[in-house]
Amino acid sequence: MNKGNNKKNGNRKPKYQEEESPRDSQQFKSSLDIIIGEINVKPKTENQKKFIKLINEKEIIICSGNAGTGKTFLAVSEALKLLKDNNSPYKKIVLLKSVTQLKDESLGFLKGDLEMKLSPFMYSFMANFYKILGNKISDQLKEQGFIEVLPIAFIRGLSIDNSIVIVDESQNISLDNMESILTRIGSNSKMIIIGDTKQIDIKNKKESSLYIINEKFKNIKEFGVMSFEKSDQVRNPLINKIEDAFYEIKMM
Numbered sequence: 001m002n003k004g005n006n007k008k009n010g011n012r013k014p015k016y017q018e019e020e021s022p023r024d025s026q027q028f029k030s031s032l033d034i035i036i037g038e039i040n041v042k043p044k045t046e047n048q049k050k051f052i053k054l055i056n057e058k059e060i061i062i063c064s065g066n067a068g069t070g071k072t073f074l075a076v077s078e079a080l081k082l083l084k085d086n087n088s089p090y091k092k093i094v095l096l097k098s099v100t101q102l103k104d105e106s107l108g109f110l111k112g113d114l115e116m117k118l119s120p121f122m123y124s125f126m127a128n129f130y131k132i133l134g135n136k137i138s139d140q141l142k143e144q145g146f147i148e149v150l151p152i153a154f155i156r157g158l159s160i161d162n163s164i165v166i167v168d169e170s171q172n173i174s175l176d177n178m179e180s181i182l183t184r185i186g187s188n189s190k191m192i193i194i195g196d197t198k199q200i201d202i203k204n205k206k207e208s209s210l211y212i213i214n215e216k217f218k219n220i221k222e223f224g225v226m227s228f229e230k231s232d233q234v235r236n237p238l239i240n241k242i243e244d245a246f247y248e249i250k251m252m
Contacts (some may be wrong), residue, residue, distance in 0.1 A: 029084065029085070029086045030086070032083065032084045032146065033084045033086070035137060035140065035141070036080055036083070036084045036133065036137065036141075037133075037137075039077055039080055039081055039132060041073070041074070041077035041132065043074070044070070044234050045231070045232045045234065047069075047226065047228050047229060047232045048069075048070055048074060048228075048232065048234075050226055051063055051071070051074055051226060051228075052074060052078055054224030054226060055074075055075065055078045055079075055082075055190075055192060055224075056078070056082075057224065058190075058222060058223060058224035059185070059189075059190055059191070059222045059223070060182070060185065060190070060191045060192075060193070060217070060222060060223045060224070061190075061191070061192045061193065061223070061224040061225075061226075062170075062193045062194075062210075062213055062214055062217060062223065062224070062225045062226075063075075063192070063193070063194045063195075063225075063226050063227070063228070064171075064194070064195055064196065064197055064210055064211070064214060064227045064228070065194075065196060065227055065228025065229075065232065066196060066198060066228060066230060066232075066233065066239070066240070066243060067196055067198075067199065067235070067239055067243070068233045068234060068235030068236060068239040068240075069228035069232040069233055069234065069235075070228075070232070070234050070235075071194040071195075071196075071228065072124075072125065072128050072166075072168055072194060073128050073131070073132075075166050075168075075192045075194055076093075076125075076128040076129060076132065076166065077128075077132055079093045079164040079166060079192070080093070080129075080132065080133070082164055082190070083146065083164065089162050089188035090162055090163060090164050090188070090189075090190070091146075091162040091163065092145060092146050092147065092148055092162070092163050092164075093146065093147050093148070093163065093164045093165075093166065094148045094149075094150060094160055094163045094164070094165045094166070095122065095125050095126075095147065095148065095149045095150070095166055095168070096150055096151075096152055096155065096165060096166070096167045096168070096181060097121060097122060097125055097151075097152075097167070097168045097169050098152060098169050098170075098172040098173050098177075098202075121151075122149050124168075125149070125166075125168055126138065126142075126149075129141070129142075129147065148163075152173065152177055152180070152181065155180065155181065155184050156180050158184050159184065159186040159187075160184045160185060160186050160189055161186035161187045161188060161189055162186075162187065162188045162189060163186075163189045163190075164189070164190045164191075164192070165184075165185065165189060165190070165191040165192070166191075166192045166194070167181060167191065167192065167193040167194065168194055168195070169195055169196075169199075170193045170194060170195035170209065170210045171195035171196055171197050171199060171200045171201075171208050171210040172195075172200060172201050172202050172208070173195075173208070173209050173210070174202065174207045174208070174209060175207060175209045175212060177209070178209035178213060181193075182213075193210075193213070195210045197210055197211055198243060198247075214227070
């Protein structure tokens with residue numbers, strides 16, 4: 001009996017070899033298009049139009065801007081459009097974000113697995129998917145692996161292929177870690193790096209990489225580098241007044 005079972009098991013292929021991955025089939029994009037549906041997100045300013053154009057034309061996009069200018073929301077909406085495009089090579093959206101906590105705020109020890117530990121940090125990221133697609137479809141895409149959330153600490157040594165990588169809160173990423181992130185881009189991938197230089201939470205603000213990479217990569221053709229202005233504020237006009245007030249306070 002044991003011999004027969006061994007023979008039977010020996011002829012069985014490992015699970016991952018039994019059938020073609022759904023992401024490699026021609027039907028995968030069509031089914032994804034049905035799940036995601038139409039995305040009706042339109043740019044509201046000229047700089048938003050420029051940002052969308054860069055996302056579609058460049059391999060690596062670096063964008064800085066004030067709160068409320070639509071950086072993350074537009075990055076997510078364009079990533080979803082590219083993901084479901086029948087002619088695109090992308091098979092998933094990878095979300096990377098620094099887990100730096102706000103100054104003088106601590107979450108303490110968080111119980112649970114990696115996803116549960118990351119959830120508080122990544123909620124603002126996922127909220128953009130919820131706003132565009134609704135909670136049910138967003139969670140479905142995440143459960144099926146079309147949206148993948150990774151902490152920066154886990155990406156070293158990876159080659160991220162056939163993916164749209166969105167790096168949020170990049171102002172809180174050190175130069176060394178930013179180098180690790182940028183060098184993870186693999187075949188048929190796109191990387192969108194976004195952040196706000198006015199909201200740096202790391203202890204040594206001089207270690208923030210966002211301003212540095214804006215300057216260093218702006219003249220390399222594969223990169224699209226841009227900044228939003230105060231006039232691109234679309235969330236609430238009060239945000240500009242709030243930021244101006246706090247800027248004056250910090251300068252005192």
